[in-house]
Amino acid sequence: xxxxxxxxxxxxxxxxxxxxxxxxxxxxxxxxxxxxxxxxxxxxxxxxxxxxxxxxxxxxxxxxxxxxxxxxxxxxxxxxxxxxxxxxxxxxxxxxxxxxxxxxxxxxxxxxxxxxxxxxxxxxxxxxxxxxxxxxxxxxxxxxxxxxxxxxxxxxxxxxxxxxxxxxxxxxxxxxxxxxxxxxxxxxxxxxxxxxxxxxxxxxxxxxxxxxxxxxxxxxxxxxxxxxxxxxxxxxxxxxxxxxxxxxxxxxxxxxxxxxxxxxxxxxxxxxxxxxxxxxxxxxxxxxxxxxxxxxxxxxxxxxxxxxxxxxxxxxxxxxxxxxxxxxxxxxxxxxxxxxxxxxxxxxxxxxxxxxxxxxxxxxxxxxxxxxxxxxxxxxxxxxxxxxxxxxxxxxxxxxxxxxxxxxxxxxxxxxxxxxxxxxxxxxxxxxxxxxxxxxxxxxxxxxxxxxxxxxxxxxxxxxxxxxxxxxxxxxxxxxxxxxxxxxxxxxxxxxxxxxx
Amino acid sequence: xxxxxxxxxxxxxxxxxxxxxxxxxxxxxxxxxxxxxxxxxxxxxxxxxxxxxxxxxxxxxxxxxxxxxxxxxxxxxxxxxxxxxxxxxxxxxxxxxxxxxxxxxxxxxxxxxxxxxxxxxxxxxxxxxxxxxxxxxxxxxxxxxxxxxxxxxxxxxxxxxxxxxxxxxxxxxxxxxxxxxxxxxxxxxxxxxxxxxxxxxxxxxxxxxxxxxxxxxxxxxxxxxxxxxxxxxxxxxxxxxxxxxxxxxxxxxxxxxxxxxxxxxxxxxxxxxxxxxxxxxxxxxxxxxxxxxxxxxxxxxxxxxxxxxxxxxxxxxxxxxxxxxxxxxxxxx
Numbered sequence: 001x002x003x004x005x006x007x008x009x010x011x012x013x014x015x016x017x018x019x020x021x022x023x024x025x026x027x028x029x030x031x032x033x034x035x036x037x038x039x040x041x042x043x044x045x046x047x048x049x050x051x052x053x054x055x056x057x058x059x060x061x062x063x064x065x066x067x068x069x070x071x072x073x074x075x076x077x078x079x080x081x082x083x084x085x086x087x088x089x090x091x092x093x094x095x096x097x098x099x100x101x102x103x104x105x106x107x108x109x110x111x112x113x114x115x116x117x118x119x120x121x122x123x124x125x126x127x128x129x130x131x132x133x134x135x136x137x138x139x140x141x142x143x144x145x146x147x148x149x150x151x152x153x154x155x156x157x158x159x160x161x162x163x164x165x166x167x168x169x170x171x172x173x174x175x176x177x178x179x180x181x182x183x184x185x186x187x188x189x190x191x192x193x194x195x196x197x198x199x200x201x202x203x204x205x206x207x208x209x210x211x212x213x214x215x216x217x218x219x220x221x222x223x224x225x226x227x228x229x230x231x232x233x234x235x236x237x238x239x240x241x242x243x244x245x246x247x248x249x250x251x252x253x254x255x256x257x258x259x260x261x262x263x264x265x266x267x268x269x270x271x272x273x274x275x276x277x278x279x280x281x282x283x284x285x286x287x288x289x290x291x292x293x294x295x296x297x298x299x300x301x302x303x304x305x306x307x308x309x310x311x312x313x314x315x316x317x318x319x320x321x322x323x324x325x326x327x328x329x330x331x332x333x334x335x336x337x338x339x340x341x342x343x344x345x346x347x348x349x350x351x352x353x354x355x356x357x358x359x360x361x362x363x364x365x366x367x368x369x370x371x372x373x374x375x376x377x378x379x380x381x382x383x384x385x386x387x388x389x390x391x392x393x394x395x396x397x398x399x400x401x402x403x404x405x406x407x408x409x410x411x412x413x414x415x416x417x418x419x420x421x422x423x424x425x426x427x428x429x430x431x432x433x434x435x436x437x438x439x440x441x442x443x444x445x446x447x448x449x450x451x452x453x454x455x456x457x458x459x460x461x462x463x464x465x466x467x468x469x470x471x472x473x474x475x476x477x478x479x480x481x482x483x484x485x486x487x488x489x490x491x492x493x494x495x496x497x498x499x500x501x
Numbered sequence: 502x503x504x505x506x507x508x509x510x511x512x513x514x515x516x517x518x519x520x521x522x523x524x525x526x527x528x529x530x531x532x533x534x535x536x537x538x539x540x541x542x543x544x545x546x547x548x549x550x551x552x553x554x555x556x557x558x559x560x561x562x563x564x565x566x567x568x569x570x571x572x573x574x575x576x577x578x579x580x581x582x583x584x585x586x587x588x589x590x591x592x593x594x595x596x597x598x599x600x601x602x603x604x605x606x607x608x609x610x611x612x613x614x615x616x617x618x619x620x621x622x623x624x625x626x627x628x629x630x631x632x633x634x635x636x637x638x639x640x641x642x643x644x645x646x647x648x649x650x651x652x653x654x655x656x657x658x659x660x661x662x663x664x665x666x667x668x669x670x671x672x673x674x675x676x677x678x679x680x681x682x683x684x685x686x687x688x689x690x691x692x693x694x695x696x697x698x699x700x701x702x703x704x705x706x707x708x709x710x711x712x713x714x715x716x717x718x719x720x721x722x723x724x725x726x727x728x729x730x731x732x733x734x735x736x737x738x739x740x741x742x743x744x745x746x747x748x749x750x751x752x753x754x755x756x757x758x759x760x761x762x763x764x765x766x767x768x769x770x771x772x773x774x775x776x777x778x779x780x781x782x783x784x785x786x787x788x789x790x791x792x793x794x795x796x797x798x799x800x801x802x803x804x805x806x807x808x809x810x811x812x813x814x815x816x817x818x819x820x821x822x823x824x825x826x827x828x829x830x831x832x833x834x
Contacts (some may be wrong), residue, residue, distance in 0.1 A: 041517070067599055067603065068599065074594050075595070077562050081569065100570040104566070107562055108810045108813075108814070112817055119552040123820055439582055452592060452596075459599075463603060466819055496832075497829050500548045501604060
């Protein structure tokens with residue numbers, strides 16, 4: 001069969017398309033849930049209306065986004081069985097458990113409390129209503145943890161044995177699966193990267209309004225919250241990325257050698273800035289490098305040895321038998337760079353933004369602004385000229401997309417960098433597909449999901465744009481007088497619902 | 502009782518929870534065309550399930566995840582075997598979720614009507630297909646000695662399974678009318694009760710044929726009891742509906758669903774997916790299940806989490822306990 005249309009290839013494409021697409025919504029859901037809950041907490045504690053308006057504004061965008069995250073997540077729960085039945089048979093004993101935990105503990109939490117939050121404005125006292133949003137946030141984070149523990153097991157299988165008789169892997173230590181360093185560092189890295197998305201989202205949209213001098217009090221607050229989130233998350237992503245990198249150098253040296261296009265092991269090993277190579281012959285034609293840096297990244301030591309692609313390939317051939325154990329090198333190499341580049345660029349925009357909009361004592365007195373004024377962008381002693389200020393707002397707006405690109409490439413890198421394995425060192429991807437699902441079936445499902453997702457993307461983005469432009473809503477009498485009784489106050493029982501579909 | 506038997510029961514419980522809860526969600530979706538006279542009434546209907554449909558749908562994800570963890574072979578055979586019907590269900594559930602959330606977010610007439618069509622069809626199709634799927638599981642499908650489904654799509658479309666599909670479709674719609682009668686106020690409540698009577702009669706006929714067929718071909722004493730409970734509960738639901746006792750009617754239509762699911766699982770046991778080619782190739786609770794260690798961990802998790810889920814989901818229904826009518830629907834957003 002033509003390799004390009006082999007069920008394995010199609011199943012991989014489908015998994016790639018549906019998962020990367022799903023993960024456009026996931027990080028924004030995780031971060032916006034917490035940020036919205038934070039803003040609502042500020043409203044409940046301070047009673048300042050700008051926080052409630054901000055909660056409603058970001059909450060609405062959050063809901064448009066989470067709807068897509070939820071529905072695209074349904075596919076994830078079932079496509080292992082549909083397209084990867086041999087995988088499911090082989091690893092279900094281990095991999096199924098965190099998935100079931102995720103559904104039982106996290107999904108129920110998330111989806112039940114989101115319903116309470118959406119419809120609860122006039123049904124719940126305000127502190128309980130706020131607690132619901134925090135429950136949603138906890139649900140999203142728990143969900144991330146369980147699914148990342150499952151993925152980490154694919155990256156670095158632990159706590160299992162092979163049952164020859166049943167022809168499958170079986171769990172022996174669930175605690176180890178949940179707490180191995182791959183899972184913990186990957187969780188740390190993914191969560192911080194999720195907040196990078198949310199931070200940039202807030203900064204971008206606030207910049208959009210501030211550049212037009214609209215909704216200033218809400219957007220000033222949101223800008224600051226977004227910038228601080230962006231910076232903390234950016235630094236967290238860098239630190240966790242370094243930790244995860246070190247773990248991966250030990251657990252999957254091939255992935256990291258591919259990420260660096262390091263063909264032959266070196267001591268000290270250089271960090272590659274740019275490379276153009278020949279995959280067949282196994283060397284680079286052009287390479288711009290920083291000496292010793294890769295050794296440091298791998299082992300905290302500028303002179304240590306880092307094995308290359310050819311070395312690891314040979315070692316794996318000796319261990320697992322003849323074959324090519326190299327992933328797609330250009331994808332791994334460029335995926336790694338785009339991940340880091342776009343991620344760190346967003347951090348840069350955040351740092352610059354926080355400096356430009358600093359307040360009070362760090363500013364010359366004449367440049368300080370009030371709650372209802374657009375902050376001056378001050379580089380040193382003077383405000384930026386309107387032209388440069390506009391440029392910053394535009395850059396900030398475009399930066400919204402950067403962490404999403406970084407997240408996507410991060411996943412493409414880590415999943416494709418593990419190939420040809422689906423479970424590293426245990427099960428090959430080609431042995432994981434459903435043997436009796438036909439080419440036509442996989443093709444139908446891949447094309448079906450792709451088309452559906454494309455249409456939904458257009459619908460979703462246009463809705464987001466509409467509600468972004470609309471800005472924060474004006475508050476009503478009902479908003480400012482939340483009920484005191486669970487279920488809503490009796491005197492209001494004939495009033496229209498505060499929110500209805 | 503061994504752990505894999507416990508998990509057989511738990512999987513049945515999860516599907517029961519799913520069909521009980523999303524059953525009336527699907528029914529309400531179908532009623533948007535069957536019962537509602539205008540957009541405002543449509544909105545009354547979808548707002549009766551507004552706060553809860555998402556949580557209800559998680560019962561499906563949990564049933565899927567738990568099957569993966571407790572019976573990996575069952576999960577693998579079922580979802581790779583019933584590929585296209587499942588694909589259609591997934592597509593429906595995707596569109597349906599988005600439809601609920603996005604329908605009201607634009608005022609254009611065409612936008613809203615399109616999503617309303619979507620809500621109807623994406624409720625109707627899965628309500629039908631789940632019946633087809635479960636009837637096929639009970640009937641047995643072409644599974645070879647490697648636990649692989651080797652039949653085609655057309656093998657899944659037979660009189661028994663299509664009848665099963667009609668039963669779930671009518672039963673869920675009936676369950677939805679009874680739910681609507683319980684949750685609404687005004688004219689729509691009265692019409693819902695009237696429709697429930699007619700739908701209930703139709704459901705009773707179809708369900709009776711299907712259940713007797715099932716009992717006659719693969720039933721035993723226990724399944725006969727479950728069948729009797731299902732039939733009596735359905736008759737009771739109809740009676741209480743006529744008497745205007747909406748709470749009782751809803752509870753009994755729920756028991757009908759639970760007893761029908763119980764009956765199907767009782768006829769299966771100890772198989773989880775029988776093979777129509779050779780009894781030796783059946784997937785059973787023993788040859789399809791996970792290791793005792795995994796099952797033990799899963800039992801702890803389910804033992805702690807499920808009561809909690811029931812508690813806070815139950816609380817949600819209590820928070821939104823008030824009936825809604827057209828006066829509760831705001832004009833614009």
